[in-house]
Amino acid sequence: MKKFISLFLCVTMIFSMFAVSASAFTAGGECKNGECEYYPTIIIPGLGQSNVWLVDDDGEFVLDSDGNKTAVFPGVIDIGAIIKTAIVPLLLSVATQSDMGFSDAVADIINTIFGINKCDSNAQTSKNVKVEKYPYSLADCTEEEKESPYHHVPLNLHESSFPEDHLYYFSYNSFGNHIDTTNELYDFIHMVMEQTGHDKVIISPISQGGTLSNALFEYHPDIMDCIEKVLYIVPCLDGTTLIGDIFTDKIRLLDPDVLYTGLLSTFFDIETASMIETLVRILPDEVLMAGLEKGVDVLVRDIMTMSTSMWAMCDSASYPEAAEMYLSDRPEIKKQTDKYYKAQLNSSKNIQKLVDKGVEVITVAEYDIQMYGIGESYDKEMADGMIPLASTAMGVHAANVGETLPAGYKQANTSKNCSDPSHNHISPDNVVDASTGLLPDTTFHFDGQKHEQTALNTTILTLALRILENKITDVYSDPAYPQFISCDPYPAPEEGFFTKLSDFLYEYTGTNGFFELPGLAVKSIFQDIKNLFS
Numbered sequence: 145m146k147k148f149i150s151l152f153l154c155v156t157m158i159f160s161m162f163a164v165s166a167s168a169f170t171a172g173g174e175c176k177n178g179e180c181e182y183y184p185t186i187i188i189p190g191l192g193q194s195n196v197w198l199v200d201d202d203g204e205f206v207l208d209s210d211g212n213k214t215a216v217f218p219g220v221i222d223i224g225a226i227i228k229t230a231i232v233p234l235l236l237s238v239a240t241q242s243d244m245g246f247s248d249a250v251a252d253i254i255n256t257i258f259g260i261n262k263c264d265s266n267a268q269t270s271k272n273v274k275v276e277k278y279p280y281s282l283a284d285c286t287e288e289e290k291e292s293p294y295h296h297v298p299l300n301l302h303e304s305s306f307p308e309d310h311l312y313y314f315s316y317n318s319f320g321n322h323i324d325t326t327n328e329l330y331d332f333i334h335m336v337m338e339q340t341g342h343d344k345v346i347i348s349p350i351s352q353g354g355t356l357s358n359a360l361f362e363y364h365p366d367i368m369d370c371i372e373k374v375l376y377i378v379p380c381l382d383g384t385t386l387i388g389d390i391f392t393d394k395i396r397l398l399d400p401d402v403l404y405t406g407l408l409s410t411f412f413d414i415e416t417a418s419m420i421e422t423l424v425r426i427l428p429d430e431v432l433m434a435g436l437e438k439g440v441d442v443l444v445r446d447i448m449t450m451s452t453s454m455w456a457m458c459d460s461a462s463y464p465e466a467a468e469m470y471l472s473d474r475p476e477i478k479k480q481t482d483k484y485y486k487a488q489l490n491s492s493k494n495i496q497k498l499v500d501k502g503v504e505v506i507t508v509a510e511y512d513i514q515m516y517g518i519g520e521s522y523d524k525e526m527a528d529g530m531i532p533l534a535s536t537a538m539g540v541h542a543a544n545v546g547e548t549l550p551a552g553y554k555q556a557n558t559s560k561n562c563s564d565p566s567h568n569h570i571s572p573d574n575v576v577d578a579s580t581g582l583l584p585d586t587t588f589h590f591d592g593q594k595h596e597q598t599a600l601n602t603t604i605l606t607l608a609l610r611i612l613e614n615k616i617t618d619v620y621s622d623p624a625y626p627q628f629i630s631c632d633p634y635p636a637p638e639e640g641f642f643t644k645l646s647d648f649l650y651e652y653t654g655t656n657g658f659f660e661l662p663g664l665a666v667k668s669i670f671q672d673i674k675n676l677f678s
């Protein structure tokens with residue numbers, strides 16, 4: 145079971161962190177009808193960075209035994225139901241060393257947990273999910289409302305002159321209908337202009353949010369005249385091969401050799417990996433693999449590939465094959481994903497249009513972290529663990545992880561947006577040639593930064609604030625923020641199983657071991673397990 149949750153978390157979990165809600169923003173109040181030095185800024189967050197709640201058929205929140213709302217990302221966990229479904233088939237399968245309903249139970253469990261996020265054949269989400277919206281600035285949010293935005297994007301932890309009443313958070317369902325969400329974003333931008341009196345805004349698409357900006361510029365080109373600046377943070381502009389591999393059946397963990405020789409140890413330290421392996425090996429390989437295959441099939445066929453927002457994260461190179469495999473009998477979904485595919489292919493062209501209109505476009509990218517070893521392409525190109533660098537840094541050329549550009553390599557200067565051909569755009573470690581990305585002078589590269597831990601990087605957060613304050617406009621504005629910035633290496637995990645487990649959770653959730661996963665209350669799972677045995 146843990147494997148499926150891990151797979152799903154790995155695929156879906158983007159950054160978040162444990163944040164306190166002390167605001168370091170100025171009070172604002174200087175802005176009269178859009179006459180002030182700042183532009184209203186709309187954060188378009190990443191995967192799972194919005195509160196999406198379970199509601200009943202009357203639209204009322206479904207509360208747990210502690211009276212808390214139930215989050216639906218990445219799924220709804222009912223540990224009692226899971227154990228009830230799994231226990232008999234599991235024991236029978238272990239006893240007989242054959243598949244006595246084990247694989248069917250796995251499929252059932254996956255469906256029970258993640259089925260709430262399933263879209264219908266018209267690509268519409270369940271009526272039983274409700275997105276928490278903030279149709280006003282963060283300054284006008286209640287303390288409770290502010291919690292989630294600042295938890296995921298903790299800009300409030302750092303000193304800034306940027307006024308909080310100019311900061312907006314566009315929340316959305318990561319599994320939702322991509323076209324509907326894009327249209328909502330379009331309306332949201334107009335709402336912000338109306339509320340603040342400004343005729344332009346800054347948008348800041350983060351990770352999955354990058355797919356919404358692609359769609360926005362392609363479907364609503366008139367919006368370009370309402371954009372002052374785009375601040376991309378690790379944007380998923382050309383999807384990720386992690387999703388592309390999953391959607392084209394190139395999943396490594398369905399091979400026992402991969403599973404037992406290295407895959408587990410990419411997520412756990414050796415000792416924990418071998419402990420899990422020992423537990424899992426109670427089942428014969430065929431039975432385990434049958435279970436894995438059925439579970440992954442339910443997850444991919446019935447849930448992920450029904451969501452147009454998940455499709456928007458498929459890399460364009462994998463899309464045609466993936467669409468052939470999963471969408472030939474889903475015409476409405478395919479119509480919508482084909483439309484997005486065009487937006488994805490036009491991404492750089494549309495960004496160039498913005499640049500030509502004088503819009504400032506700045507990007508923060510990360511590199512030197514190999515992709516998590518779920519798909520077969522994991523070791524084929526430079527990445528930040530989750531998204532290839534070429535996707536976040538708009539086509540940039542780089543060596544593979546652990547390698548350098550060939551000896552004597554000269555920067556290619558293929559971008560027409562470099563303001564001075566004498567710039568040196570090669571990284572000091574001779575890995576990235578930033579002159580080949582669309583925006584050499586405005587793309588920051590963080591060396592050794594993991595995608596899902598972006599929000600923990602103080603330099604990235606302060607850089608973002610300096611950009612919103614108009615103090616930094618390119619990689620030459622401030623020597624403290626050059627084009628290439630090295631991050632501290634990640635510390636080795638501590639000894640001891642629970643410390644390791646907590647390190648693992650920290651790694652994937654950005655929380656500091658308090659068992660708080662977004663949308664997945666592990667604390668309550670532990671409570672449920674305790675209750676079952678007491």
Ligand SMILES: [Zn+2]
Binds near residue numbers: 175179181182184
């Ligand atoms: Zn203003």
Ligand SMILES: [Zn+2]
Binds near residue numbers: 564565567569
């Ligand atoms: Zn340049």
